[in-house]
Amino acid sequence: YLPANVEGTFKAGTPIDGLWIVGIGAIGIAGAQWVEDREDGRNSRLSGAATHLSRMVLPGVVAAACSFLLVYADVRRVAGRFADLIDGAVALTVLVLAARAGLALYANWQLGERERRRAEELAVLYDVGLATAGELSLEELANLIAREATALTGTDGAMVSLAEKDHTFVVRAVHNAPALGLRSSVGEDLRGVALESLRTRDVVVANDYRDHPDSNPVLHDLIASAIAAPLVAHGEIVGTLTAYASRPRAFSEETRRLVRLYAAQAAIAIANAALLAETRRLARDDDLTGVLNRRSLLERLEVQIADATRHGETFGVVLCDVDGLKAVNDSAGHLVGNEVLRALARAMRQATRAEDVVARFGGDEFVILLPRTGPLPAQAIVGRIAARLREERYMWAGQANDLPRASFGIAWFPIDGRDADALISTADARMYEDKARARTTRLSAAAEAD
Structure with a gap:
């Protein structure tokens, strides 16, 4: 569909034809590609727009000029030295524009890689930022x-x-x-x-x-x-x-x-x-002894009651009270009394099982939950705790001292109650019974000694 005088320009066999076709493609790419200088803040908005416009228009002008020269040389049958100059100028222009197109493509690829890398970096920082506000x-x-x-x-x-x-x-x-x-x-x-x-x-x-x-x-x-x-x-x-x-x-x-x-x-x-x-x-632990505090104990006890009710299981609640802590506080001071409480908590953790729960209920009282434990195993665990307490020592006046005696009371779910208040009340009553028996035993021993 080309005019006859232009059609000859595309005739195969002349060395300039392939270069001409490649050059026109390179000129088109060069006109469509440019890299924006993001760090150049010296130019005004008008000069920047003019620069981009010139980058887009100039390749088109050069392409039109090259096309005109090639067509002119073909139509006019220009030969000799002038034709060689035209061919050389066009070839040089095509090479320059092709190099420019290649550099523009490479620069755009680099820019894309930088943007991709930056997006990955921002994603990583975003994940860590979420972790800052999260609960990991x-x-x-x-x-x-x-x-x-x-x-x-x-x-x-x-x-x-x-x-x-x-x-x-x-x-x-x-x-x-x-x-x-x-x-x-x-x-x-x-x-x-x-x-x-x-x-x-x-x-x-x-x-x-x-x-x-x-x-x-x-x-x-x-x-x-x-x-x-x-x-x-x-x-x-x-x-x-x-x-x-x-x-x-x-x-x-x-x-x-x-x-x-x-x-x-x-x-x-x-x-x-x-x-x-x-x-x-x-919020969960007792700051002095490191075991659970009263609130955490009651939460765990409610969960234990719900689980035992659902599965038809039995568990024990042990209440422990230190009989002679007041005497220690009066004679050695409250700092030594605090050391006694820490020693008691440490001994209880060592004597109980991994699934058992030790908590400070208040003052000198501790509660131990024994999941999936019947009366006989619970009594065996309490005996082991009492034996461990007799072995534990606390330091005062440069020497190791025996821990005060502890009294125990045990209640079982669901035999002694189906709610926390009933279980703790029953264990508390039995603990005072144990305390009374110990006092009677001491008085009897003192009377016999006299």
């Missing part, structure tokens, strides 16, 4: 941080340690442990390049892990490079984050920047999780 436990949060750190840095695995109350650091999570040879690291004391990050309170990169003075010799054949960062929240180091790679020099300056940003976010999440855990502990 410290162990769950540590595993999340290690997993997301591996994705963020593009490494083979990561490890998270958390600060303990004695200011030591213990590994709490390892992601992709088999690839790192770290199967037994969880629960161990912190080692490796993270120690330097603790000393410097900054990100540390070991481009050659084997040559780093704090490296773990066991991992020399598995890890080639590593990066570690302290997790600092409110000026206090709450943990460390370490990422490992099997290739040397795997961490760029950009990775260092990302790890520093990620560590700051992770540290806040850990501090919040620790605060939440401590708040829950204070």
